Amino acid sequence: MAHRILILGGGTGxxxxxxxxxxxxxxxxxxxVIDRDDSHVYQxxxxxxxxxxxxxxxxxxxxxxxxxxxxxxxxxxxxxVDIAHNTVDLLDGSTIPYDVLVIATGASLQLEETxxxxxxxxxxxxxxxxxxxxxxxxRSALEGFREGRLVVNLIDxxxxxxxxxxxxxxxxxxxxxxxxxxxxxxxxxxTPLDGAFTKPVASARxxxxxxxxxxxxxSEFATGRVDAAPRRLHSWDEREIEYDLLVTIPVHxxxxxxxxxxxxxxxxxFIPADRHTLQSKAAENVFVIGDAxxxxxxxxxxxxxxxxxxxxxxxxxxxxxxxxxxxxxGHANCFIETGFHRALLIDFDYETEPLPGRYPERHxxxxxxxxESRLNHLAKLAFQPLYWHVLxxxxxxxxxxxxxxxxxxxxxxxxxxxxx
Amino acid sequence: xxxxxxxxxxxxxxxEGFLVDAQQWNRQIAQEIAxxxxxxxxxxxxxxxxxFMREAYLETGSAPSIRSLGKTSGVPIKxxxxxxxxxxxxxxxxxxxxxxxxGCI
Numbered sequence: 001m002a003h004r005i006l007i008l009g010g011g012t013g014x015x016x017x018x019x020x021x022x023x024x025x026x027x028x029x030x031x032x033v034i035d036r037d038d039s040h041v042y043q044x045x046x047x048x049x050x051x052x053x054x055x056x057x058x059x060x061x062x063x064x065x066x067x068x069x070x071x072x073x074x075x076x077x078x079x080x081v082d083i084a085h086n087t088v089d090l091l092d093g094s095t096i097p098y099d100v101l102v103i104a105t106g107a108s109l110q111l112e113e114t115x116x117x118x119x120x121x122x123x124x125x126x127x128x129x130x131x132x133x134x135x136x137x138x139r140s141a142l143e144g145f146r147e148g149r150l151v152v153n154l155i156d157x158x159x160x161x162x163x164x165x166x167x168x169x170x171x172x173x174x175x176x177x178x179x180x181x182x183x184x185x186x187x188x189x190x191t192p193l194d195g196a197f198t199k200p201v202a203s204a205r206x207x208x209x210x211x212x213x214x215x216x217x218x219s220e221f222a223t224g225r226v227d228a229a230p231r232r233l234h235s236w237d238e239r240e241i242e243y244d245l246l247v248t249i250p251v252h253x254x255x256x257x258x259x260x261x262x263x264x265x266x267x268x269x270f271i272p273a274d275r276h277t278l279q280s281k282a283a284e285n286v287f288v289i290g291d292a293x294x295x296x297x298x299x300x301x302x303x304x305x306x307x308x309x310x311x312x313x314x315x316x317x318x319x320x321x322x323x324x325x326x327x328x329x330g331h332a333n334c335f336i337e338t339g340f341h342r343a344l345l346i347d348f349d350y351e352t353e354p355l356p357g358r359y360p361e362r363h364x365x366x367x368x369x370x371x372e373s374r375l376n377h378l379a380k381l382a383f384q385p386l387y388w389h390v391l392x393x394x395x396x397x398x399x400x401x402x403x404x405x406x407x408x409x410x411x412x413x414x415x416x417x418x419x420x
Numbered sequence: 421x422x423x424x425x426x427x428x429x430x431x432x433x434x435x436e437g438f439l440v441d442a443q444q445w446n447r448q449i450a451q452e453i454a455x456x457x458x459x460x461x462x463x464x465x466x467x468x469x470x471x472f473m474r475e476a477y478l479e480t481g482s483a484p485s486i487r488s489l490g491k492t493s494g495v496p497i498k499x500x501x502x503x504x505x506x507x508x509x510x511x512x513x514x515x516x517x518x519x520x521x522x523g524c525i
Binding site: 156157220222224236237251266267268272296 | 484501
């Protein structure tokens with residue numbers, strides 16, 4: 001009998017694992033993918049929607065259409081996972097048994113976790129671009145915004161794509177300049193971190209870019225609540241920041257079913273997993289991919305892509321009773337849009353922070369690391385068709401390796417290379 | 421790494437003053453680090469948080485973030501900031517003799 005592989009979530013991770021397993025194992029497996037809706041959003045595109053640089057319709061496709069024909073796609077919400085009995089209860093009342101479970105349900109936005117976000121001002125003076133609906137609403141709000149204080153507020157880590165709030169600041173600066181309004185708008189980035197990013201060398205570089213672009217940074221600001229009238233952010237330690245238009249990056253957590261699944265997730269709803277094998281710590285036949293996992297690397301599509309290889313190989317090894325591979329090294333690779341048709345690229349893993357250099361070849365590049373270039377911007381734009389046609393179907397992207405160290409392109413740098 | 425004497429014990433600390441070896445810690449050391457960071461006397465609620473952080477670290481290998489501390493330690497976030505001004509997770513880790521929380525990535 002075919003092994004029953006159940007995949008929760010039909011986003012980046014769920015889709016690419018399903019397609020790779022199906023191609024690799026064929027009739028030896030029966031794969032089911034479950035999602036509560038049939039809209040697969042190309043999430044890197046969300047950043048561009050508020051600025052009119054992407055249309056919502058351009059970044060959404062049906063989930064089922066990204067899956068190979070022999071994969072069963074089912075529309076349903078998950079009630080709970082029962083790891084003791086290897087079953088998943090769905091909200092429609094049915095129960096599905098599995099031999100191997102893959103958790104790929106990502107991270108959810110938890111607006112209700114921050115007092116004052118949701119209320120009559122939500123969608124008026126308070127916005128987010130972390131959802132398709134939010135990004136569309138913010139586009140109208142920005143079109144009507146001509147002067148005042150624009151505040152971009154990262155409430156707490158972890159978030160998806162930790163560089164996106166910075167990119168938003170850079171693109172807002174660019175657009176306001178194009179509209180001739182930059183002098184009338186005070187642009188502020190508010191973060192609980194002590195700088196722009198979590199890793200020191202990249203953080204210093206990004207901090208100075210923010211300064212160059214006239215973006216004020218309020219660091220170590222741990223947002224406690226939002227007062228919608230008068231429009232103010234309050235920190236837990238009594239600091240205040242006034243805004244006219246607030247772009248918030250809400251607190252992230254795991255979806256609700258994880259809290260209902262005994263023994264599966266942590267206090268925030270993420271799934272503890274081995275950081276090299278991506279096997280869950282809760283059960284040996286449960287694997288985790290993407291934002292759902294509590295592993296110490298960025299929650300980003302590139303990470304999910306690189307994890308895919310390890311998850312697929314380990315599911316195969318698990319089914320054959322082989323020892324698992326610990327090949328995932330935390331590799332992340334992020335393009336950072338800086339406006340003016342330029343972007344910067346960072347590349348890092350569990351052990352090595354983002355440093356200057358070239359990618360993917362150490363000397364030849366062609367893409368410069370930690371430096372702005374037009375080529376990086378073009379590479380970022382070129383990625384979207386690759387996402388739908390190469391990454392999701394589970395093919396290799398030429399020149400891009402999932403392992404960080406196999407690239408060996410880095411110039412020697414003094415006093416660097418240690419994680420914080 | 422530097423070696424310092426805290427409450428009569430010789431311990432190794434990193435450049436920011438976090439203990440390198442959690443096993444070198446004791447309650448007197450905790451009190452002395454607290455005083456140096458503006459907390460005159462550690463009370464019951466401070467200890468509740470410090471002990472919780474330590475246990476979580478020793479069990480899982482990493483210290484909880486403020487948000488999960490607020491959900492699981494029995495001390496609400498607002499109070500965490502009153503007890504440990506500025507950065508509760510960072511300061512409670514330092515007092516508890518465990519490494520600086522690895523910030524999120």
